[in-house]
Amino acid sequence: MKAKTIAAILFISTLILELYFYHIGDILETGMRQINNINLSSPNMRLFVRGSTLIISINNTDNFPVIIYNITGKYNYLPQKEVIPPNSIENISAIVTNATYLVSNIRSNNYSICIELGIFNTNISIKQVI
Amino acid sequence: MTIRYFTIISLLFNIIVAVLPGYWWYYSVGNIIIVKDSLFYLNINLLGNNIEIIKVINMLLFAFRVYVIVISISLLISTIRGNKVSYLLISWASIFYILDPIIMYFAFNYLVSYFIPFHYNFFIIGKEIATFQYQYKITMLIESYPSIQYWFALFVGILNLVSKFIRNY
Numbered sequence: 001m002k003a004k005t006i007a008a009i010l011f012i013s014t015l016i017l018e019l020y021f022y023h024i025g026d027i028l029e030t031g032m033r034q035i036n037n038i039n040l041s042s043p044n045m046r047l048f049v050r051g052s053t054l055i056i057s058i059n060n061t062d063n064f065p066v067i068i069y070n071i072t073g074k075y076n077y078l079p080q081k082e083v084i085p086p087n088s089i090e091n092i093s094a095i096v097t098n099a100t101y102l103v104s105n106i107r108s109n110n111y112s113i114c115i116e117l118g119i120f121n122t123n124i125s126i127k128q129v130i
Numbered sequence: 131m132t133i134r135y136f137t138i139i140s141l142l143f144n145i146i147v148a149v150l151p152g153y154w155w156y157y158s159v160g161n162i163i164i165v166k167d168s169l170f171y172l173n174i175n176l177l178g179n180n181i182e183i184i185k186v187i188n189m190l191l192f193a194f195r196v197y198v199i200v201i202s203i204s205l206l207i208s209t210i211r212g213n214k215v216s217y218l219l220i221s222w223a224s225i226f227y228i229l230d231p232i233i234m235y236f237a238f239n240y241l242v243s244y245f246i247p248f249h250y251n252f253f254i255i256g257k258e259i260a261t262f263q264y265q266y267k268i269t270m271l272i273e274s275y276p277s278i279q280y281w282f283a284l285f286v287g288i289l290n291l292v293s294k295f296i297r298n299y
Contacts (some may be wrong), residue, residue, distance in 0.1 A: 003204035007197045014193040022189065031183030064178045120161030120178070122270040126221065 014121055015105040043084065043117075047130065054094040067100055067118040068092060075102040106130060132232050134214050137293040141206040143286040144220050148198040153282035155230050159238060160260075160270025161251065167230065168279070169223045171196045216294040224280070224287035228254070 043066055044059040054076050060066045063086045070078050075098045084090045096102050105111035115126045153166035153173065164175040170191045174181045198219060205215045231254045238250040249262055250272060257273040 003201055003208075006204070007200040010200050011193045011197040014196045015189060018189040018192060022185070024186070027182060027185050031181070031185070034179070035183050040177065051262075062177075121158065122160030122162055122268060125267045125269075127266075 006099075026061060042126075045115075047106070048059045049096075049099070049106065052096050053100045054096050054102065056094060057089060058084055058092060060086060062119075063087060063118045069116040069123070071113055071115050073113040075105070075111075076113075077100075089105060134293075136289075136296060137209050137214055137216060138206060140286065140289040140293045141202050141209065141217060143289060144202040144207075144217060145199055147220050147224075147283050147286050148195045148202065150279055150282075152169055153277055154227055154283060155234075155285045156273065156275045156277060157231075157234050157238075158271070158273040159248070160272065163238075163242065165234065168283075169220075169227070170198075190253070216290060218290055218294060220283060221257070221287035221291040224283040227280065227283075229256075234274070247283075 007081065027103065041061050043061065046057045048055040048057070056071060058066075058068065065086055066084045068082045068084065069080065070081070071094055072078070072093070076094045076096045078092065078094050082090065082092050102111065109129065112129045117124055117126070148170065151171065152168065153171055154168035155166070157163075157165040162177060164173075166173040166175075172187050172191065173182055174184050201219075202217055205217050208215055232252075235250060235252050238248075243249070248264075248268070248270070249260065251258065251260060253274065255274060255276065257271060257275075259269060260272050261267065261269045
């Protein structure tokens with residue numbers, strides 16, 4: 001019984017010391033700010049056709065790297081996977097198998113691509129018509 | 131006077147378990163959310179960043195470590211003096227910690243899925259690939275593992291439980 005009282009007193013005093021030395025106000029403030037700032041935005045993409053290569057400009061606005069495994073369509077594919085560092089814009093060039101069909105399909109807004117990207121251990125595949 | 135080595139050793143191990151800084155269980159939802167927890171420690175990592183607000187919970191858990199250590203030491207002293215007393219907190223905690231994945235299942239499936247739409251299948255130990263269709267098709271690796279420290283805590287817990295029931299050791 002006596003031991004439990006001593007232990008309880010030490011429990012409370014440890015807690016008070018921690019609250020004092022670790023500046024509980026600061027932790028709560030930064031903690032709440034961090035939670036408010038969490039947002040997961042999908043990377044922005046823009047496409048250019050230059051000669052027989054398709055250039056995909058990807059803007060990664062998140063603060064973690066995004067791996068582009070493949071961007072495939074009927075007339076294009078990626079030669080290798082690309083890593084886009086956090087908060088940066090990268091231009092990826094895809095190999096085009098038939099440039100004339102690709103351009104005409106894109107002009108008529110009728111070209112569908114599948115983007116396979118990875119964040120951490122998660123893979124996301126997005127199908128889009130451009 | 132008999133010296134109760136068994137109880138003394140299990141109480142000493144109790145202190146070691148309370149001092150060890152690591153985690154008992156590890157959960158990962160596609161590495162987007164990583165949770166490491168034990169009776170005395172909690173860490174939640176979201177999108178590569180540790181959640182700062184959890185430090186407040188860790189302060190409470192650190193004070194709880196002090197509480198457990200102080201009680202273990204005082205029971206150790208009285209056992210050495212001749213009054214055998216067992217302390218079963220680590221025993222019950224480590225045995226019931228096998229239920230921790232069930233709590234995580236409810237937390238992930240009903241709390242987190244409110245913000246990120248995903249389905250967390252129920253399983254206790256291991257890893258599996260979960261696929262679901264949201265706006266996109268998402269494939270993620272879900273992991274749930276106990277650490278070596280958990281097995282050690284469980285061993286110490288069982289040691290303490292045994293010391294309760296054997297009278298003169």
